[in-house]
Amino acid sequence: MLARRSGSQQRTRRFNETRGMMDSMTMTATMTRLDNWKEIRQRFEKSKHRRQFQFGEAEREYVSSRGMDIIRRHASDFVRKRLRPANPRNDGRQTPTKGHPVFIAQHATATCCRKCLSKVHRIELDRPLTDDEAAFAVNVIVQWIADQMNTPST
Numbered sequence: 001m002l003a004r005r006s007g008s009q010q011r012t013r014r015f016n017e018t019r020g021m022m023d024s025m026t027m028t029a030t031m032t033r034l035d036n037w038k039e040i041r042q043r044f045e046k047s048k049h050r051r052q053f054q055f056g057e058a059e060r061e062y063v064s065s066r067g068m069d070i071i072r073r074h075a076s077d078f079v080r081k082r083l084r085p086a087n088p089r090n091d092g093r094q095t096p097t098k099g100h101p102v103f104i105a106q107h108a109t110a111t112c113c114r115k116c117l118s119k120v121h122r123i124e125l126d127r128p129l130t131d132d133e134a135a136f137a138v139n140v141i142v143q144w145i146a147d148q149m150n151t152p153s154t
C-alpha cells in the first residue's frame, strides 16, 4: 500500500510547485521595479540585524495554508495603513517583530517603517508614499516571502 502524504505536506508541495511559481511569474510580468530584485535584496541583506529575520515553521505553515494572494492582500493592507501616510503614527515602532509572516518580511526587507524605507530604499520622508512606492514595498515583501518559501528551513 502506498504511503499517503499528510494534508499539510501536500499543501506545502502544491504551494511550492504551482502557486509559488505562478506568483513570481505574475510579479515579473507586472512589476518592472523588481526586475533588479538581486540588487534590491543586497540593500537589506547587508544588515546583520535584518538577516536575523527568517521564517520558522509557524510562518511557513501560515503562508502555505493561506496562499500568496491572501498574503499579498495583508501586505497591501499593512503598507497602506502603517507606511503610506506622511509621518505615520509611532514611526519606527508600528510593525511588530512577530505575529504575522508579513511583519517578519518587513523587518527583513527594511519596509517596516518610513525611517528604514528612507535609509535603505531612498524613499523620502515627510510625505505620503506614491502609488509606485507603496506597490514597491508590497512587492518587496511578497518577493522576500516567496524566496523564504522556496528555501528549505534550517
Ligand SMILES: [Zn+2]
Binding pocket: 092, 110, 111, 112, 113, 114, 115, 116, 117
Ligand atoms: Zn524600520
